[in-house]
Amino acid sequence: MDFLFQSILNGILAGCIYALFAMGLTLIYGVLNFVNFAHGELIMWGAYFLYFLMGKPFGFPLPIALIPALLLTILLGIGMDRFVFKPLRTANRLTLLIAALGLSFLLRNGAQFLWGAELRTYGFEIKRGLRILGISITLNQVAIILTSIVCIVFVYLLFHRTRLGKSMRAVSDNLELARVMGIDSKHAIQFAWVIASVLAGVGGILLALDTNLQPGMGLINLVKAFAATLLGGVGNIWGALLGGIVIGLAENLGVLVISPGYKDAIAFGIMVLMLLIRPSALLGRQE
């Protein structure tokens, strides 16, 4: 029984992080109508930026390094758009897809070049988890859940209470119509990159805190985020949140039935299943 509860907790933990990834991915899809396959590299670079600022020669403590690390992630996200995707705005989807894949390779290999392919950690001692009702939870994991909740509430308030956020949703619904209304779509698109980068950076850092850093961490998590996005309906940010949690739970509960070695296959399985049942999810959103 305890094992079940533990799996549920682990599932929610993983799900929170996937949700952060998926929300950013789906936001960019909504606004620009393409899947950014380099989104995983924003996740990975976010985590490495923090590693970089905490290591030599800076040696900043985590709370101080956090903000500049996220700012660098935002810069990377905006740079991606400015130098790769913006010049291709009117190109067809296949061109965009290949550009995004190429960018993903470039950034992944760039990180490998700088930091090597080996696993790294932020160097915190592994503390024993607190035991509550037979479930073990570490302080890091409490931080993951709290940070995710803060991010989600922040995104909710931004999208539903501010004019900029509402304009972003409008652009995501119908770019041409938003223009007709005098909404500054360029501004909204840039802001979408900022939000997607922050969510990716925060998620990447949380993930690295809980596990480790590795240049390939973005890619595998992109697949999870992609599955979550499909599950929630592409372009739907709250669907992505829910999808992320479902994927996290499915993976961790699935381990009770099948070997943990196949854990990553579960997200793939859900993705393939979604594409088989609802291929329309990829092509467009229902009104």
Added chain:
Amino acid sequence: MTSILEVQNVYSGYGKIEVLHGVSIQADSGEIVCIIGPNGSGKSTLLKTIFGLIKPKRGVVLFSGRDISLKEPEEKVGMGIAYIPQGKNIFPSLTVRENLEMGGTPLHDSRVIEKALQDIFQRYPVLEKRMKMKAGSLSGGERQVLALARASMVQPKLMLLDEPSLGLAPKVIEEIYERINAINHAGVTFVIVEQNARKALKSAHRAYVLDLGINRLEDTGERLLNNEEVKRLYLGG
């Protein structure tokens, strides 16, 4: 009467494909001008060219005497021109209220937007009742009313409507045109493109018939409605 809109000998199209081959129309302040014509005659292209979504290759568009041919849509909204595209003309995942707020974007100040919103709710109680609903859950007629109300947020002088009756039941079309007439009585000029032209011609002060990208006819709405050639060719007998 002063002319609010003048389109003079405009050539326009998409990329290399030219759709309008020298079209001229004109609207006086306070008029409802209707443009009819078969599919592919360039009606929608004309509206898009007036609004600046497409730039004319030749010819000029004058708004209150100023040349606005090459201005961007964003600027034109600020000058008092509203455009309602055909079909998908609301934000389905935004609430009715948020849709209206988006229409108020050029007003900038939140308090001014809020005031405009309250004015709209007074004129359209049906929208106030639905304000928290997702616009995507509205009926076709309600969507069109919302689109009209949203365009009214900035109190435009000129409204460009692309097929407001598209896909609506006759009774609903009736209601939409009542709304249009009401806005027109308050002094707003309309240029309306319609394929389903009977209702539009009844409301219109003047109308143009466009065919294959050139002007075919121009007359009062009433007379075009009774014109045998127009009846036969464009109103389905």
